[in-house]
Amino acid sequence: MRGGCTFVTAVNGFVHSEWESLQMVQTAGILFWLIIIPYCIGLAPVSFLAEEKRNPGIVFLAGYFTMWALFGVVTIPVVLFVRYDNFILASNCFMALGIVCAAAGVWLTYRRRRFGRQGQRMSIKDCIREMSLAERIEWILFLLLLGFQLYKAAAYASFDGDDAYYVAASLIAQQADTMYTILPLTGRHTGLDIRHAMAVFPMWIAFVAKKSHIHATILSHTLLPFVLIPLTYLVYYEIGRILFGRRGEGQQAKESDQPDQGRQWKTCRENLPLFMILMAVLQIFGNVSIYTNETFFLTRTWQGKAVAGSLVIPALLWLFLLLDNGRDRQEAGHGRTDAGQKRTGAGPGVWFLLVCVNMTAGICSSIAVFLVFILMAVSAVCLAFVERDLKVVIKMGAVCIPNAFYVLAYLVVGYSYLLQ
């Protein structure tokens, strides 16, 4: 009897330790593929950004967009040209490429630091110390709103019929190692459905699920919102940082009698937490219909189309502003930063990021490619009009070249039956 008890205890202990080690593998996998790798990849393009534009938030955003673009580059050809076990091939290639890019990012950062090309940056502590009490309260309010959205994402299930396709597609890739050869809705074998097959965002979810040993549905519904919601707010934060200029301008305006003090108040950094609060409120109360991007953002966070509407499109606006921001300062003749470093405009990194964000639209949804193309075209025309400079249109056009190949592949594969 005692021996039996000991055996049961040993088995329980073994099962318990197995469970614990599985949890450790899962946690390590999630941290590695959702935090460490994107951050390290982001270090590479950020090395080509102007010094004063670099911050950990931008590194993360740059990392995610570069990683997704890489994923598209690797996975879409595999989906189109490889029929069997295509997920294994795509995930192995992406894993290798991702790790190489992450290593390159770390190396570039190390090289930059070694040769002393590093700006002075305020720590978070200093930033908080500089804030007024009211500002701190406003930031806390915003964080509460963000926390509320994350809590709702984890504790509440949101039903959406499209999950029967997208989440099941991720799960098939994870469990059967194949992409888009099995119909997610029923499990029957199927031919290539080009409209869905080129939007490989569910395959990226499957990749993370596979590497972290987490069920793709749990990853989609419960864990990914913890990444995608903060990432979206990070884009809004970066937009706010550009729109609401520099710290102290508001205070200066208050204390001085300058005629343009109204303008300074409108653009001062003290507005940033209020801007973020407004953004959070608008997301929570933006559900005026089931079609709005705000509704998609909070109810279908894990779906590619939601990422396109709430992350990719605002990211394009952020990069347009970042481009202008760099040019603005150059034109204003601010040759040097406060720390005494030379300004270089926005830097080629911004154009690279524009390409990556455009390519990310392609992995999110094939319609998103057309949408971002329209946005790029309209914005290019408007910017060219205000700048009186047609070069903007040419540059923006060049950014769209990878997506032009995407559309070409879409049309060739989608309408190839007409050629037969």
Next chain:
Amino acid sequence: MWGIFLESVVIFKNYMGFHQHRYLAFLYLAILLYLWFAEKDRRRRAIFVYAPTLLLLLFFCPLFRKLFVRLLDDSETYYRLLWLLQMSLVSAYGVIRLFAAHRRIGVAAACVAFILCGDYVYDSENITKAENAWHLPQETIEIVDLIEPEEGRITVLVPADLIYYIRQYSTNIELPYGREMLVARWEYHHPMYEAMEQAEVIETSTFTALAREYPCAYIILKEDREITEPLTEYGYELYGQVGEFVIYRDRET
């Protein structure tokens, strides 16, 4: 052309929730109008004023809609063009500019206006308390755990309530038909679906004959589903029950 324009107007009204008396769009349009006069920075004007206005004009342009639908072969997703307006960003930016002199009171008033004109996303009928980490109905998980084979795949006939969820939990369960049958506007037809869901009373002999064509290893019915004769008289055995769902196993497969 006029007809196409009117279609765009209907899509716009549906997107903005006018039929449900949601007027966030009016706030957005008012703020956009304010920015037309107030925004002096030419580049911000291009991004936050000219581009959204041009996009709105494109949205209502019949020729553009015709081209969009023809190119994408899809008219259902035209509303997504409105995502490019980024109403939240423009509205938040405009509000901060508008209330620059009285920022906190202004923002508080704007929040109240947004709350009154908008709609709280979490009171949607599609959002419920999660029962598990998968965010799927617990019954789905219990049913699949009960019938899932250790190796290989099986086909299972399930009621419409479970169709969305089964394959999100396990892809070892195949279905004779999927979610496509539940969206009426897609107009799919499937004899098995018609026998299972559309018949007022399930006609057992034809129903079982159809189910065996796949073959369905299990049939799951809601306990109140009417059926002419019990499945047990046609080679099925009662395998178990989870909540309101009764599971029958086909002894012949």
